[in-house]
Amino acid sequence: MARPTRYWLMKSEPDVYSIENLKRDGRTLWTGVRNYQARNYMMGETEIPGGPKKTPAALAAPSMAPGDFFLFYHSNAEPPGCVGLACIEKVGVPDPEQFDKKSEYFEPKATKAKPMWFCVEVSFSSRFERTVSLDEIRGEKPLEKMILLQKGSRLSVQPVEAKEFEHIAKLGKSKIGSK
DNA sequence: GCCAACGTTGGC
DNA sequence: GCCAACGTTGGC
Numbered sequence: 001m002a003r004p005t006r007y008w009l010m011k012s013e014p015d016v017y018s019i020e021n022l023k024r025d026g027r028t029l030w031t032g033v034r035n036y037q038a039r040n041y042m043m044g045e046t047e048i049p050g051g052p053k054k055t056p057a058a059l060a061a062p063s064m065a066p067g068d069f070f071l072f073y074h075s076n077a078e079p080p081g082c083v084g085l086a087c088i089e090k091v092g093v094p095d096p097e098q099f100d101k102k103s104e105y106f107e108p109k110a111t112k113a114k115p116m117w118f119c120v121e122v123s124f125s126s127r128f129e130r131t132v133s134l135d136e137i138r139g140e141k142p143l144e145k146m147i148l149l150q151k152g153s154r155l156s157v158q159p160v161e162a163k164e165f166e167h168i169a170k171l172g173k174s175k176i177g178s179k
Numbered sequence: 180g181c182c183a184a185c186g187t188t189g190g191c
Numbered sequence: 192g193c194c195a196a197c198g199t200t201g202g203c
Contacts (some may be wrong), residue, residue, distance in 0.1 A: 011201085034199095035186080075201060134202080152184040154200045 006062055007165035008041070009082070010068035010122075011149060011156040019072045019084040022124045027089065031097045031119045032105050038157035042120045044091030050114050051092070062159055064091045064120060071160065071168055073148075074131070081133035082168050090121035128172030141165050 010030065012018065022028055033039060040058040043051060045065060058173060068088040094115035097105035110116040137143050147158040 013201090080202070154185065156200080 003045075004163075006064065006068045007160045007162055008064065008068060008088070009073050009146075009158050009160050010070045010075045010086075011075040013076045014074045015068060015076070019086075019124075019127050022072065022084075022122070023127060025124070027121060027123045028120050029093060029096070030093045030122055033095075033119065033156060034105065034117065037155060039118055041157050041159070042091060043118045047094075048092050048118070051118065052116060062091060064088050066090060068137060069125065069165065070122070071165060075156075079133040079135065080158065081130060081131040081136070081179065082115075082128065082172060083131050084127040084172070085125040085169060085174060087123045087125050088120050089123050091118075093119050093121055097120040126174045128174045132168050132171045136171065140167065140171075150178065 033042065040054055041064055043063060045063045066089055070086055071082045072084040072086050073082050095117040097103040098107035098110040098115060098117045099112065100106055107116050119171065137146065138149060143164055146160060146164055147153050147155060
């Protein structure tokens with residue numbers, strides 16, 4: 001049975017790494033996520049040798065795979081909101097920052113053989129013609145179930161429904177594959 | 180800059 | 192295993 005394409009939302013502070021940066025770079029490693037739930041999504045669907053074991057609940061949850069798409073969200077921005085689309089290229093990549101003593105994401109307990117944190121490689125797909133702001137998302141009935149809108153939700157990597165993804169992409173006047 | 184909400188750590 | 196203290200996220 002073919003796996004359906006899954007859709008995600010990933011947050012980044014534009015002062016740190018913006019959609020313009022991704023457009024410039026073409027591809028990047030989505031490093032620095034230090035949340036177990038987000039990590040589990042980024043580890044992908046197959047077990048990683050030497051990688052952390054997922055709990056049964058995490059195994060039952062959806063995970064990323066190459067070819068999935070995500071909404072690029074600018075957090076701590078004015079206004080906060082979705083600004084474009086990008087594609088998951090590679091999953092379960094050990095986050096190199098955990099091995100770098102000078103990085104704020106250094107993890108002394110991690111080793112190359114047994115990494116603790118994983119990231120994904122992503123590629124630029126499109127920039128929206130305009131920001132679909134958090135305020136606007138709040139006002140859309142078809143988007144009311146989004147994890148983004150749930151009280152206290154801070155998850156920086158989260159699944160979204162295909163319908164939600166398409167709705168926001170339409171509001172941003174952007175399609176997969178368009179510039 | 181404030182602070183609510185949440186996640187993690189560590190003493191017991 | 193509990194839970195208080197602490198740190199972080201991210202909108203406002």
